[in-house]
Structures are given as structure tokens and as C-alpha cells.
Amino acid sequence: MRKRILSLTLLFTTLTVMETFAQKTIEILTKNTALILQTDHENSLLSTYLGKRLTDINEYPTILGLDKFKPGSDDLLNKREAYIASGSLNLLEPGLSITHADGNKSTVLSFATVEEQQVDKNRKLTSIVLKDKKYNFQVRLNYLAYYDEDVIEQWVEINHNEKSSITLNKYASANLTLSGKKFFLKSHYSGWGREMRSEEQQLLHGIKTLDSKLGTRNNLLHSSSFMVSVDQPATEDTGEVIAGSLEWSGNFRLDFETFDEYYLRITAGINNFASNYTLKPGENFITPRFVYTYSSEGKGLASRNMQNWARTYQLLEGKGERLSILNNWETTYFDFNDEKLKHLIEDTKKLGVDVFLLDDGWFGNKYPRNQANAGLGDWEYNKQKLKNGISALGKESTANGVKFGIWLEPEMVNPKSELYEKHPDWIIRQPERKEYYMRNQLVLDLTNPKVQDFIYNVVDQTFKEVPELAFIKWDCNSLIYNANSPTLKNQDHFYIEYVRGLNAVLERIRAKYPKVPMMLCAGGGTRVDYAALKYFTEFWPSDNTNPFDRIFIQWEYSYYFPSIAVDNHITDMGKQPIKFKTDVAMMGKLGYDVRVNELPEKDLLFSQNAVKLYNSFKDIIWHGDQYRLQDPYENKAASIAYVNANKEQAIIFNYYVSTIYETGIALPIKLKGLDPAKKYNIKEINLYPGTTSPIDAQKIYSGDFLMKIGFNPEVNSKRTSVILQLQAIAP
Template sequence: MAIYAEDNLFFINSKGFSLILENYHEYLMVRHIGKKVQTYQHSNLLIDKDHSFSPAPFADNRNFSLDTQRQILGQHGLGDFRVPSIIIANDENQLSDFKFKDYTIFQGLPEEKTLPFPYDNSHTTQTIVFTLEDSILDLTLEIYFSIYEESSTISTHRKLINHSSNQYKIKKIDSFTIDLQPLDYQFITFQGAYGREKEMVIDSLKQGTHSISSTRGASGHSQSPSLIIGENKVNESYGECIAVQLMYSGNFHVTVQKNQLREIRVSTGIEPTLFEWRLDSNTDFVTPAVVINFSDAGLNQLTHISHDYILNHIMPHKFANQIRPILLNNWEATYFDFSYDKLINLAKVAKDVGIELFVLDDGWFGNRFDDNRALGDWFVNEEKLSGGLEQLITEIHNLGMQFGIWFEPEMISENSELYQAHPDWVIRAKDRNHIYSRNQLVLDLSNPEVVNFIKETLSHFLTAYDIDYVKWDMNRNITNVGNHFTLSENLMQSHKYMLGLYEILDYLTQKHPNVLFESCAGGGGRNDLGIMRYFPQVWTSDNTDAISRIQLQKDMTYLYPTIAMGAHVSAVPNHQTGRITPLETRNHIAMMGNLGYELDLTTMSADELLKIKQCIATYKTIRSTVQLGQLTRLETTHPTNEYANQFVSDEMVVLTYVKILSDVEFSESVIKLKDLDEKAYYVDQSNRVYSGEELTVIGITMPVNQQDFYSNQIIFNKIKEN
């Protein structure tokens, strides 16, 4: 049995991951979270002890205190002084006391309709739901845990149900809380900024609280709704570690707290600063889901588990294992300055070098000649596209390429026909002036009229035109929230916006299942599991500089699969950094993701076009290994100046090595490959043969080249066993 109950204990076991809980004085306590335990004989008994006069809920047991026990629910006002995970307000106070009532175990996953949740096509999942009750408030809290037979993963969420005739206000309700024993941990988060998203940050924790969060209306460029907890000195190949990922694309928090006993509380959920929810009689509130992955062999194994889980249970099933096309996006080639003829000339060169998808970016609609106007006017700009969009699409398809197009449906320009017709559709606090970003405003997706307008407009567009791919952009943060007359309603608006967005995405992806959607939010400003449930591809960053991309792409791969990651070759000097990088290096770095191009091919020399054509031809031979193979980050001699990774499939290994700056008097780097068949032989593109044993045990030497921004790509084909 994967989930079972025995002697007041609850065993929640996935493939290699166990969570053991105990019903202790009617509260759910944590006995174990970590490596799967097959046989448990109560070696770590819960001990009641009076720690520094800790408040006790029972007069006859002064040693039991919620402040000193490891729990999965932190409640305000009962003597647990740590960060609470639920706060419910009535007219008198913000107290709650949810106690264990019952549990149910069932096959499959829970079904929730308003938020993105994991799915199951394997029919091997199992779920336990704990029912907790506050008898005074007449509220029920359901806590769900689901396990996956083929993955070291547990998913969880919570549902609060109001059985009373009263109305309550949810001030805070986290999706997941866990208290950990007092060990020496490392905490890894992914932070950064626009153009340098998802930078890995490694911290230890002193007594107190550390939190990352977003109140931007999106998960944001500068933080990510995820956390990795690892034992001290965890690295790519050593140590136990747990990844916690919130499946939500709006305001969020991830909080870690060390208490006076050095125990650790980890919690994540909707960020409470700008949140409140009115819980009316006989209604419920469902939290976003959380995905928890476990590895006992370091970060690379955690990566493999997370990638496999996302492909099998998060990413739309149709696209999870579908090879992505090589694309050309016209944005950095033309910006707003294009015509029908210019686009066709660009597409013809793209076809000649082997590109498979032509993407028309911003500027094709309404009166759109710059970024100050026309957002919301989703009709074709005939002045730019003489002959209309249909003729352009037909010509692209006649060239043998797919056609893609850019939208920014959540935004509106004040200078637009849509705004003139519906100024009340924008997010704006009453009696306050607009707050602008790129001279655009945000449509209020908490308004059902707006939601229906976007659904109908885009669906009509995708029906009327033969479109293969959509780049969905979202280029500003949400400010000035407050379209309603009461504080309570305005505090609900941000979450209602997300519910509206998810309704739109679910509708469009269900109605147009063959369209490949890519998410963009000024680059990686909304790159999370919530978006990935609908959009199988993400634009990693607007920063297309190859050297910047090494870190960007590396850190994204810790939790997200390669097949989700757009990676483009752009012009030099690079438009964001001004850096000049060799074309070969730009190609190699982009080939570590979903290869694309974002530059004006019509201005390139014959020699450059030949190199691009050769690169594309090579990528087509390795694409399935890169996009669907197992990614492993490899150790280098000089990790601050070098990066190496490998992609492995059954018959192929792709090794990529990049050295950023040339140096003097350092020895050559030797790269040891991982997870090869040591009894097999591997031949590279120079027809040199190696044994799998020597490549993994001894490694392969990288040449020393006296140049900056050097790269080397070695493709090994498995030829036979020893």
C-alpha cells in the first residue's frame, strides 16, 4: 500500500519519498519527511516537554504545546508563535482551532476546476484527505496529499468549507506547511530581476524568518514560487533535498522560519498582504496546489524527478513529448518597422537555412506603430500587412513553415478603440489616476465581461486564421488595484484576476488543442507551474545575450524541463548587453534549449548563413535527445568561468562545454560524464571511439583555446556493448 493508516499514524509513500504523520491530541504532527521508509518501529517518538513556559491547551498536561511540536498546520492564537498558515477573521477575533476529525483514502487525484492542478494519465495515483474541524466556527479544513507510484513526488492542497450561517474572512491560507527537525539545512531560491531571471541563491538560516514573495500580480522576474531545502553541503551529486513548488502564477510567498528550538517551518501559498477572501455560508475556498519532490542523491537527481513529473503530470499531455519546431521570431530583426514584403523576404531566408516556424511578433494589429497604442485592438493593421494576415499565413505555409503570432491579451492601451469603448474594464482604484508602465494598462480579469471578451476575441481569431503557435505576452506588473467600493472586495481582486486568467487559458487550450502556446511576461516574469499547466513552452528571458543565457538557462533547468525552455540566437553586438560573441558559441548555447533565432537573417553574410544552416541541420539530429533526454549538469575545474552539461537518450549523448573568459596558466578542464552505459562504446562526430567507462570514470579533456566565449559541442552515438 502506498498510503495507509496504522495505530494513529498515516503513511504517505511515493516512489522514494515518505511523509509520516500522527494524529496526536487531535492535531496532525510530523514524524518524518524524506527518504522512503519501508519499516517503521516508532524510533522517533514525539516527546512532550515544557519548553520555557510554552502555552499548553490542556490543563492536565502542561508539557504539550503547539509551539514546540512539528505540525502541518500553523494556527494563530493557540500558543504556536511561529508563522501561521491560516488566519480566519470573524467579527470578534482571528482565532481558529482545527482538530483532526477523520480521513479518507481514494484512488486518483482530487478534481478542482478553478485552478490548475496536476493530472494523472497513468491511473497509479492515490490520495488521502484529512478532515479537520473547528466546531466553534463550524468550518471544515480538508488537507489533501497525493502520491505518484512512478515518481518521488507528493502533491498537496487545502480546501476550507463554511458549514455555518456566518460569513468569515480568510486573511491567510497557505497551500502547504511543514515543520522540520532541527538539522543544518541549506535553502535554495531562484531570484534575480528582469533580464536575469531565476538566479540561484543559496542561504543558511539563523533564528528568525526569511521570505521571498511577490505582490506584482504575477510570480515575477525577481523571484520564483519555489524552494529547495537541502542538507548542509548538498551539491549536484550528493545529499538529500526537497523541492517545494507552488502551482500559482500570481502573488505568492515562500517563507522559512527557524524557531527558538532551531526547528524549521516551511510554508508557501498566496501572499497575504494584498489578499482577503469572503467565505460566505455554504461556500468553500480552494488553495493552489503544491508539488513536493525528493532526492537522496543531490540536485541533479532532483532535477530528473522534477522534469519527469512536470512532463507526466503538469505540462499539457499532447505537447509534453512533442518535439518543438525551430523558429524565427521577427522581433529583434524588425521591431515595429516591418511590411509584408520585408516579412516574406525574412521568411524565405529562414526557410533556406532550415527554420520550421515563422513567428510574427508585436506590431501587426490595430494602429500599432510603437508601444504607446493599440493594445486591445486585435484586428489586422492593413497598412503594414497589405493583403492582410491571411495572405501572409498562406505564403508562410506555402514555404513549408508553420506560422506563429504574438498577443498581449491581458493589457490595453489608453490610446485604443477598446479603451474608448470600455474605460471601466481596466484595473484602477476609484478616484485614483492611472499608473502606467510602457504606456499600457491592465484589463480587469476579475470582471466576467472582460474574461468573456478575451475568450471570444482570441478564439474567433484562432478559428478564422490557420495559426500554429501563439506567443502570449504580459509586459507589466499590476498596480492600483481597487475597482470595487469596499476593501474586502478589492482584497479579493488579485486572486479573482488569476481565476479569470486560468479560465481563459483553460478555455482556449481546450478549444484549440493543436496550437502550441508559449508564455512570455517581459521574458521570464511569470514562469511557474501554474502557467506551465496550460502553456508547454516558456520564453526564458528577454535577455538574448548568449553568455548571460548560460546562467539563465542553467538555473531554469534545476526544476523545469528543457522542452519548456525557449532559447534564441540573436545578433551581435547583442541588443541587451552590447556583447560580441562568436556565432558558434551563440548556436551551442541556444542548442541547449528549444532552438530559435531572433535576428535579421537578410543582413547576414553567406558564410554566417551557412554556419546557421549547418547548426540547424545538426540540431535536428540531436533535438530529441536535447528536448526529451535526461539533462545533467556536470562538474568543471573552474566553475565560475566554465559551464558543462549533457543530455542523454538511449542511443546518444550531447555534451556542451562553454568557457567564458580566456585565462593563463590553468590546467585543462576534464569533464566526467554521468549515467552512461559503462559497458558500451561511444563514437563522436570525429569518429573517435571511447568506452562509456572511461568517459564516466576518467572523463574527457576540453582543449585550451586562447579566446573569450569559447564553446565546444561533442555528440556521442552509442555503437555497441563491450
Template sequence: MKKLLLTLLAAMCAAAGATGADRAPEIISVNTDRVSLILCVERDGRVHMRHFGGRIDDAAPLAAYSTHRRPDHGAGEEIYPAMGGRNFRLPALRATHADGDLNTELRYVSHETLPSADADVERTVVRLADPVRPLEVELLFTAYRRENVIATRSRITNRQQGPVTLHAFYSSALSLHGYGSYLLTQLRGGWADEAQIEHLPLGHGTHSISTRKLVKATHSENPAFMLSLDTDRFDEEHGEVIAGALAWSGNYRIDFSVDEYDVLTILAGANPDASEYVLDAGRTLTTPEMIYTFSDCGAGGASRNLHDWARRYGIRGGDRGHVPTLLNSWEGAYFDFDEATLRGMIDDAAAMGLEMFVLDDGWFGNKYPRNHDRAGLGDWEVNRAKLPGGIDRIASYAHRQGLKFGIWIEPEMVNPQSELAERHPEWVVRAEGREAPLIRHQWLLDLSNPEVQDFVFGVFDHTLALSKKIDYIKWDANRHAESVGSAYLPADRQSNFWVDYAEGLYRVMERIRAKYPDVLIQACSSGGGRVDYGALKYFDEVWTSDDTEALSRSRIQYGTSLFYPAAVMGAHVSASPNHQSGNVIPLKFRFDMASAGRLGMELQPRQMSDSERAFARRAIASYKEFRDLVEEGDLYRIGSPYDPSGTFGTLYVSKDKRRAVFLAYCIRYRGHTPVPQFRLRGLDDETRYTVRELNVDRPRCWFDGETLTGAYLRHEGINPPLQRLYDSAVYILEAE
């Protein structure tokens, strides 16, 4: 049988000319309206990457392109470099074959353009195979023409008689040449300090963005980046920029390696570190999708490309319509509430013009009541002492007050002090014979196990059955994975856990979305721990950070906006002094900052003064005027919270450029002399815009109520008197 498979594979390669020395080089082009990814099939069957960047319509000259690379410096820029032959680079694919062979050399078999029902989308598949060992790789490229995004992933199939161990199995390899320098922009941080911007010039050698946490995987780093080309500075408006984001909710790694020829190779995919994947005979592993875009008008252009793609293709409910403003119970009540407390919060939310109430943690558990975070997690039954009328009574009350209703769950986790842990200790992620470490007094459930997948789906299903009036689920996940072990996986497949857990989560979400397509779901994960395009295929929004303080949010929301649209960024107005930082911040600044995302509130309204409630009503009503711009408009970052000036702004412009909203902030004292000058890019030069400030009793600026041309606003701009810490303003611009 093995000889037959090898014979068939060799015949396929020969028929396609993949190994023929007389084969003429062939060009494969993947194009959007403004971007090209160009490959060349060489005479020996290797497939090299020749270009990623601005669109090239006539790519034929690249068939004769030479890198002048010496043979003793390794192979050229293969589109999916494998460990074997002359490849000295980090491999996209490293495998131990069933017979122990450590080498893989991929050669071209065929390629084709696949049919698509969407005229905006073109799919190309390039098939490769090892001519000696029956291991096949398909590279799948999806081009989104209008959005100028190209997504790529790999599909690895084992045709051998025994298992193949995959030590590295990246989604994509992208090689860039001809640039003198590369400036990497990445996100770093930690819990309540997510999405902080870091710029790093790339020198020779390898730099990685990675995590091994599995859950809460995007707190410290995010699987997304920008590369500014041929420059040492980050620029919103000018220059060539490549942006990438990995759609994966597990361990990831993105490697940036610059070799002696100054070629930068980017490998992106699931993290291979201690995660060898054993692929059985006849099985296929499909890797996560890697999303790329190119902009020749700076970082702002790259962000807008990603945002357009995300709203149409990358996020759940991107075309759903407006998301309700909400009051979340957590920072207003924590675990200490009863029906009267919740009814009071619902009444206040309705009076302020909010559209939804969300009941957070603490509503479940009877034998082990959820009165703190040390017990009850896993026992998803309504706490009869707190809510004797059940969830339906409180959800129905919210609906009678004109509000939608949401509820919190954390189905992937369990407290040791719970009935679930007593019934199913084998469901807990732990290495046999070792203690399972606790984080936030809880353990992780083993989602590689189909029984656990059924349970997690059942938690969601059972929760929705508590009331027909549940419109929204807040899905939390408050610990990462460590000291892992699976009672379900065989001893020789334990390292498969890292991939199988994430795939298990996705299988659960597929079932949930098949049954509940219209329920809004937020990915929380201790705040910003699951901010990735893998999760956003199933979740409508992310909780951007557990830090609700508006000053901290200035950087968190700015960093997140590089890759993810405001339409997914949950942003709440919370109490003052803030519960995380202790800072005392004016209510207007808190509203103006939260209004740059999906506006909500997270406090006890009864602790607000009458004047604060009145302002909240006004600010919520104003937000409803322009939230379509925040959710659907083009984003222009005007300055940055990192600027020494201490002032910056966020501009959202409608697609037809007839309306815009500009939110401006001062985050340090500037004295009495300097006044910021904000030049507003993105408007139409010939259109005349009337500028109107919101949420103030009288005009504060000379231009309030004036009608100015887009050219004036772009070249000269506006100069609001934002000079003191926590000064802020919101301006609506409307075409005549």
C-alpha cells in the first residue's frame, strides 16, 4: 500500500511538472483592488514568494527574478518552507514522518481558483507535496478585493501508513525583500493594562510575538502587528505599512526573522512550542487563518482595511445593526444583590435611556452559593436565596421597562468547591499525579474532551432556557492554562491538547451559533484576554479591559483600534473614584472616552447625584445620534495618547463623507498658553460641514455652529481649548 501511494504521488508531481527540470517558471497572482501577493513556481517545483504589497498587474517579469542567493546560504524564499533540503530558515512545517525521517521538501503539484458566490471574494488553492514521503500541504489564499485583505492558511494531510508528528505547523510564511528597514508595532501589557503600543526596529535575527497561556491569551501580547517599511517612525498618514492578525484563540506565535540577505520572513500560526501535534494516518490538520493587508497611506490606511474586512467578514454580527447601550451590574453590586437591588438598577438604567441590563456574576449555586469567587462555579442553577423568582422574573421585569436583558456565564471553568468538581474530577485539566494549580480559586475544564464540550454547550443552552427574554450573554474566562494534562487524550497525544482545546471551543461555538444565531455574546476573558479574530467569528464584541478607568482606557482603546474596529470594543462609564485606580475623573470625560466604543455603564446609579443622572441621560441620547459612525465609519486617529502634547482625538467618518464625529481629549495639564490644533483628515475637501459640540450648555469654541469646508478642516483644523487634565469634547460634523 505504501509503495502504491508513493507511486501515485510521484505520478501526480510528474504530471504537473513539479519535478521536471524543463518546466518553465509559472506565476501565481492573488490580487485585491490595490494589493498583490505573487508566487513563482520554479523549474525544480519549489514555490517561491516574489511580492506582497502594492498591486502589480503585469507580474510576468518576476518569473525571471533572481535573488542572487548563493547555494551555501540556503534555499530561496519558499512560500511554505519545510525542515529539509537546503532550508536554513525557521520552518513553517517541521515533521517527523512515520518512518522516522526528519526531512520534508515540498514541491508544486497544482493550483486553481475556486468558485465563490461573493463577487468580492476570490479563493486560490496551491497544492504541494513531498515527493518522497506522502505528506501533502494545501495553501489556501482568500482575497477580499474591496477591503484589500488577503487571508491565508494551510491544510496538512498525512497519507502515510502511520502517524506523523508535526513539530511546527504555521498558517503562513510571508517573505519581504527590497526594504532597508522594518519598524514593528505590536501590543503588549497585562491584566487591566492591555493593548499598550510598543515600536521595535527589527534587526538581524528573530523576534517573536507569542503566548503559551491558551486562555486569556491576549493580555500580555496580541497576535497582531504592523510593519512600517523603509522607515524608523510610525506614521498614521504616510508610508507603506503591512498589518497582520491571526484568527486563533489559543497559543500563537508570530516570528519575524531577518537573514543575511536582509530578507524578512514572517511565520504566523499556532505556537509550536511544546505543542507537537500527532497527525494520524489519513487525517488532515487545518491551521488558523492569518489575515494580511497592505497600505501605502500609513497605519491609518491599514487599520481601515482591517476594520472594513472585519465588519463584513471577520466578526459575528458585523452587519447586525446598532448594539444596545447597557448597564452591567458588576461594579455596581458585585456578588451582593437581590431582586430589589436588580429592579432598582433596571429602573435607573431605563430612566437614563439605556437599552439593556446585564446581570453579572453571582446569580447561581445553591449547595455552594456564588457569594464570592471561591465557590459555585460550574453549578449553573439559579440561587434561590438571591433570586426566588428565578431569572425569568427579573428578565421579564427588564423587558417591561423597555430594556433587553443579558446574563453572565463562565462555562469553561470550575471551582473546587462545587458540585461539578465533585461529580467530574476527570474533566479538570491537570497532569496525572500532580496538583492542579488554582487561579482565581478555579480550575480549567478540558475542552479537548467531547463530554466537556457537551457540558459547556449545555451551560449556554440551559441558561437560555431560564427565560425567553435573555438577549445577551457575557462569556467570561478568568484563568489561563498551566501544568496541563488531559484524562481524555491518550498518553502519546498529550501535546495535542493545546490545539484540541481551542478547536473544542470552536466546536461548541459552532453549535451555539447554529441554535442561537441572534443572541448577542460578549467575549470577556478577564477583560482583554480573548481579543482575536478567531473568537470574533462567534462573539459580537469583546470586553476590552477590566480596567474601566477612562484615563487608562485612552491607551487601551487606542492600541486595540490598530487592528480591531470600535464596533467590537465594549467601553463602560464606571464610578469615581475608579475601583481599579482610585482616580477621580469627571463624568463628562468618562462618557466622552466610552463613547469612542460600544457605550455602556458599570456602576450603581443610586450613588449618582441628580445632576450626574441628568448628564448621563443627555450623553446617552447624544451617543445614539452618532453611534452609527462609531460602529460603521472610517477611523482616523488624530494624534495619540502617547504624544507629549497630552492631547489627541478620534474621528469617525461616514462612508459617504457626509457626517463625522470627533472626540477630543486632554490627558495632562498643558498650562494656559498652548491650545491643541487638530487637523481633521478623511473628510471631503469640497463639502461644507457644520460643526456642533455636544453635551455642553453653551458654546465653548469660536467654531461651534460654524460651517467649514473639508479642505479647511484638513489643512487648518480646529483648536478647542483643551488645556487641563480631563478636558474633553465631542463634535458632530454634518454636511450642508
């Protein structure tokens, strides 16, 4: 009997050992950040640490053992898995939900392999394969670490070889697990003309979801970019914060779920709303990328990390140049002809900007585009307005020493158009249901290869007609109502295939015209994501160009996007003086939408000088490090600085934002990003003709003094905008 007991004990011990796996630690490291993944005794891959990099990398394996949570009889078994699948132990919000070929809905992922590839000196790709033992199914987790920028891109590849197709019910790009006592979410909600309104809130019990089901203009209601602070709300320069953004131009979903008192799980990816995806055996499903950065020094550093990454790796021509624009939209709207446009081209030269941009209204003949309810989709120049065609405008621009640009909205169609009449099968709509319009238009079915060819040819033909074409403004003004493709066999794939179709068109355009600047516009800033910005040099933040409102809009975009990508135009909107409007627009990529011929003499002189001045320092704005100095939400004055790489020069924008009468700001504003050992002089620039500055341009200050004590720009209700230029003094 005793021998039998010993034998059973030995057998049980052997089985236990067989099911126990050696712990493996996977380190995804940047210059200052570590993301640590570890396997447990069941060979599950856990996310055990995201934070500041340790000095000794040999200490990472000890992290897992420090978690002393032991679930009791009434506790959920909440493993901190690196990618959460549903149907087994996990009962909270998953990243992955599958219906397998046999109808089973459970997936259990175990660690299989890891591969590391040094892409170049700065980038390292870590790919981890997880497999389900029961099914011939696997997930590849990809982590691309950008060492110098402290940024990680994360995405997933899903494939299988089951007997028949499986259904992906949810397929997030990433799960991130953060540990802390409290978590605070900074997110953004929007509407037309009021983009990127900010709110920050503590994440309490339950799930906070930010999502889009709109099909196009994916950021109209919520932004797919966010920040999460750990333990307490981070300030500009203190606290732990994660900044993240989903690289996807369609429906998205961001889930923030607290659990087990000390954890937050962030799940980011395509919105699975109405989008069950049927995956065939051998087919590879690749999710969009989720990009994020960790900062232990507040929101400012997180922003600079994202901006540096974007300029170097994601934004088209992010380290290149940009063209300044005179746009005719708010000058003429739909009412123009050859003669008016000729004068506007001459005004472009007079003002000193680079491009004359012809906006909406230049096309349509059977249904002329004289207002927003007709002609969209018929991309032939209007012979009544432009008797010599758009090709003549390109030549006219060249003759005047400026470049020519044009507005297109190739994804859309008006019901009152020849395209609508000829190709009803190219239009997204439900059969036998009422058509619903946004801005009098419908969306073309980009899941259809014929529509993709049509849109590509619209752009290509425009280049053929105007070989001098140097700029495109690409608009997108309608959401997708009654979502249905007349040709797509599986409507569950519709929202995904639309974005894939759009990207396929943009890939073709960029293959033929790789560097022509293109502005991304969507009824304002409602399609702003880093997937789209692979193809566009810049974006239009809002149709609201009132400079007071723009201070706040541009401030919020600055948390995630570099200034070189943000188009800011001076217009007639708002009652502020032209100096205030110009100073606000300089905090990005400068442009104009004004009646140059109607500007008072001093305003014209000021504007001409402002363009020249901007050209002298724009490189600092576009490529320098950005520091938000004083928040417009909490102070009488907003202040933001841009410092060049060697800390020799800086440009500081200061705007008076008090809405009731106040005296000027009494306290100095502390500067950031300077060299404490360098000496600087400060002078006010971009003065209106006939005015003088109270700033003493002869005084010298140390960088140490300016960062610890600060400087008062003397901005007030009479001096509503002040631009300062700092220049290091040679020793």
C-alpha cells in the first residue's frame, strides 16, 4: 500500500513538473522605457511592467514574483496577459474574441516563440507567437521599439489552419496593462468647428470607451489619441503618463477598464461594431498599429516623444519643407471666374506666399458646382467659370512665380451629378431605403476596385491637365449612413474594406507622385490619425479659424502632432486684429484665406513682412522641440515655445486669453528647454507697423535664470499677442 501511495505521489509530481514551464522574460526597451513581458508557470504570456527603464536589466525577471495577488474563492482569475482572449478564464473586456470553425468560442493562448530583429540602429522589432493548443490557431504580437524617441508601435497578426473559416468577433491591436493606485484619462471630444475639446477624469469602476462608428471622418465625435496619468494627474513636467494614438482611418475603439484595485487595462483597435470578420484558413489578418510612449516627466515629454517619432518615421516628409498658401475659399466661395482667379494669383505673389490654392466649385457642367448640392463627382472643369480650363491656371501661376494647388473631394458624390446617374452601383446606400445625406452628399463605395480606379484616375487626370500642380487639398465631408456596399459579398467586412480601399488608392497616388504636398481635410479636423498621415504632409485642424478658438484647438492637437503638420490660416473669421490672427497662425504651418486686395495699406505691409519673418524662423517651429509653458485654460495668457536642437534659438508665442477685463500678467513665465549655461538676449518680433515694444532687446539673461525665474512678455488686453525670439550670445 505504501509503495502504491509513493508511486501515485511520484506520478502526480511528474505530471506537475510536465505542466510547469520555465519562466521567460522578454524585454522591449527604448532609451528610457521598458515594457516587460514574462511567461508564468502555465506558459501564459503576461505583461508585468511598463515604465521607466531599470539600470540593471538582469533585475527584470524578478518582477513577476513580486505580485502577491492570490485569488480566493470569490475573486476573478485576472491574469495580466499581454493579449487577452475570451471564452476561458478571462471574464473582463478581451482584446480577442474568436468563433472557431467548430463553433467553439473559447481561445487559450500560450507562449510559443519569440524573434528579435534589429531593423536599424534605432529600431528593434520583437515578434512573439502565441498558440492555442486545442486549435491550429495563432497570434503574432509585434512590438516595434524606437530607441531614441522612446516610442513603441504595437500590432497583431492573426492566422489559422482550422478545417474551415473562423470568425473574428473582436481583434484589438493591443492590450496594455498599467499598475497604480489611480488612473486619470485625458481625452478629446469634438463637433464641427469645436474640434479637440479636452476633458480629464479619474477612471473609476467600469469601462470607459471612446469609439467611432461613423465610417469616415472617424474623429468627428471622439479623438483616437489620448493620455493616461498614473497615481495622480500628470502636469506638463511631472508625473507618469502614457500617450497613445491608433493608426487607423476608420471606426476605432479604445477601452479603459480598471480591475483588481491596482490595474488599468487599455484595449485599442478597430471597432468591431457590425464587423465580424471571416478569416479563411491560411489567410493573415493584420490589425492597424497602436503607437504609444511612456514619460516619467509629464505630458510635455510625452508630446515631444510622439512629435519626434512622427517627424522622423510617420508623417510624410516630416523632416522636409512646407508650402505657404493663399486659399480662395473664404474670398470667393463658389463665385469666381478666370478674371477673379487671375487677380488672386497675382495677390499670392504680392503677399509673398508659395501657392495659390483653388478650392471648391471649379468643376461640373451638366450640374455645375455653384453651390454644395450639385456636381460633386463630376471632375471636369466648369466651362462657364473657367473658359481656359484649370491647365491655364497652372500656367498663370507659373508665370507669376507662384505654385498652383487644387481642392478635391474624390470619395464623395452629390445625388445631383452625372456620376450618380451613371453609376448608382458605386454608391454606399441600403437598397429600397431612404437616402440620408450629410452636406447634400453620399459616399462612394471604396470597397469596389472600380471605384478605387475612378478615384485614382481623378487625381491622376488632374495632374495630367495641370503638370504644374504642386498641392492638393483632399476633403471628406460626409459620414456613412445606411452602410452597405452594392458589390461586397460579406457586408460584415464593409467598414474594414472601405479603409483598405482608401489606403490602396493613396498608395497608388504616392507611388506615382511621392512628394507632392497634400492636406488632409475632413469637414475640419475629423480624420486626423497617423495612418492617414503616412500619405499626407499636413492636416486641416478645424473649419473654425477664429484665432481665439484656434489657440485652444491648436493647443490640444499639440499633445500628439507636430506643428509642421498643422495648417493654420488667417481669415476674416473673428474680430481680432490681423496681428493677433497672424501670430496665432504662425504656431504651425502659415496660410491665408483673405481678400488681399481689400487689406488696408498697413495690414498688407504687416502681412508681407510677417511672411518674410516667418520664413526666417519657420524651421524652429516645424522641427524644434515644443514646450507648453502656460496653459490657456488656467491662466490669463497662453504661452508655448519652440527650441532648436542646439538650444541656440527659440521662438515663444504668448496670447492674451482672458475673456473679462484684466490687468496684464504680473508674474514672469518660466521658460523651458534652454541651456542653463548659455546667455540669451530676447527681442519682440512681428510688430505691427508704427508700434514699439516695451521689451528691452539689449538685456542678456542666462538660460538658468530664464528657466528658474522666467520672463514677462508683457502681454495684456492691449498687447494681445507677443512673439519673442531668443538668441544665444556667443561667449
